[in-house]
Amino acid sequence: MSSPLLELKQISVSFEGFLALRDLNLVLNKGDLRAVIGPNGAGKTTFLDVITGKVSPTKGDVIFKEKSLLGQKEFRIARKGIGRKFQSPRIFENLSVQENLALSVSRPKTPFSLLIDNLKVKHLDEIQHLMSIVNLQSKANIRAGSLSHGQKQWLEIAMLVGQDPDLLLVDEPVAGLTDEETDLTADLLKSLAGDHTVLVIDHDMEFIRRLDCPVSVLHQGHVLKEGSMSEIQKDPLVIEVYLGQSEEEE
């Protein structure tokens, strides 16, 4: 196997003395599907912020395609092939579904090109294809803000795929979705892995189990345990910090 697609080396992030991440290591290979779980405040979102350039780490390095991402602007990192879905759906509410996707598939992403060029047929086909994946063809010209919560989540995932990234970072894609929608989302993400590398963050155990992939458990800013879902569930440490808690809640 060649070198990994993404490698986090000894990442630490401190916010005014509070260590959000400490000595975090993680390796993702091309085509991997990986889930990251962890209780609230474990640093899951900060960890995505570091990869996408929103937060620079106090210590450590992020290697993507054998090059460091540190100090790069968010849009450059996005252009290198890292797409990110936010925790709550973030789409352009005042644009139609089709317009949202058009912005995501457009290339090159320069002002001049957007102003002068027409969208290529290839890209128009891609928009149709993306809408069919997430079942939004009938909503093509509807204002994205009037979609249901689940449809917004899917539109955002479709926008992510439209960027054609090598790495998809998906933060809580099933928050607020119905069971049926959750299952569909899991299948969608599984089908994306292989062509893309997918990293999913979520709390929802059923959903993670359905993804059927290696899981990393994050706790207090570092990786507590890595393994399959069944291994994780047997691990006494994990049960103590995470699964134990959630069972009590239920």
Next chain:
Amino acid sequence: MSIFSTKKSWINLTIWVLIIALIIAAPSLLPVFRLNLLGRYLSLAIVALGVDLIWGFTGMLSLGQGIFFALGGYCAAMFLQLNSSGEFPNGIPEFFGLYGVEKLPFFWEPFKSSIFTLISIWLLPAIIAGLLGYLVFRNRIKGVYFSILTQAALLVFFNFFNGQQKLINGTNGLKTDVTQLFGQMVGSEIMQRWFFWISAILVILAWFFARWIVRDRFGNILIGIRDDEARVRFTGYNPVIFKTIIFSIAGGLAGISGALYTVQSGIVSPQFMTVPFSIEMVVWVAVGGRGTLLGAILGAVLINYAKSLVSEALPASWMFIQGGLFILVVTALPEGVLGWIQKGGLKKVLFLIGINKKLETYPSLEVNEQGEVKS
């Protein structure tokens, strides 16, 4: 993928027909004094279009458009002063004599050229807006901080221009109405009629230009920046470049507007850079309808015409009326008059007064024969 639904385009078309009819009829209907006022307000509509681009579409509330407006005005006035200063001592504009200046300041020199002037009227404000914008946007200054910063910049420019008697006649400004152009006095009736036509045509061209900018994906990115800048970044676009470009374009439009306004009002002075005037520009757009372009034109022309009519009848009351209008729009019609009409506001009124029986509570979908939602 048109931004406008059919209903909207009908409303817009109707308004355009009215505007064009008004422009064509005005020169024969209005006395030259009124025509000149209309010409001035049409030129103000150009700066309003710029404000709509940066505020209505991109969400950046600039309170400093007066800078670029005044710069365009000064460019035009400097040319006109030089163009008619042949008979003055030292061959330089008369006011220099008052301050004992005998040699033309260096930056006046290029304004002897008409071509340089015609270019600098829009290019100079555009460059300055671009530079200022780039520095501000690169540091991710936005929202209220951006507004305060632009207003501070406006005050800096105001104070500078106000204090430089020896360079640009300071607080007195530069008069253009007694200058010469094509052998005619700029303030003469025939010239003013020409300026009216030029303003009218440039407003329409400026609208087409602005429309072309926002028509497709470029405009969608601007809306994206307004609604969720972070998402734009993570989609792989650099918002700084887009904001700089649109701010620069708005600056250029302000310059053209300022030049036309100057030649029609007969003077450019630091008064163009006062805080209330730049805020008024925002009010025109807010009242007309943010993000509609046409609303900016309507707002600028109608509010200013109302202002001159009210001021003639009740000199002291205009400020109250304008303030009240702004409050009314912000509270009752947040999308402005045109935005409100486009969203079916008239139907609602007809319903309330009992003429129209049906009220749409859901936006209707257009369906084609197969029962699919149409584009």
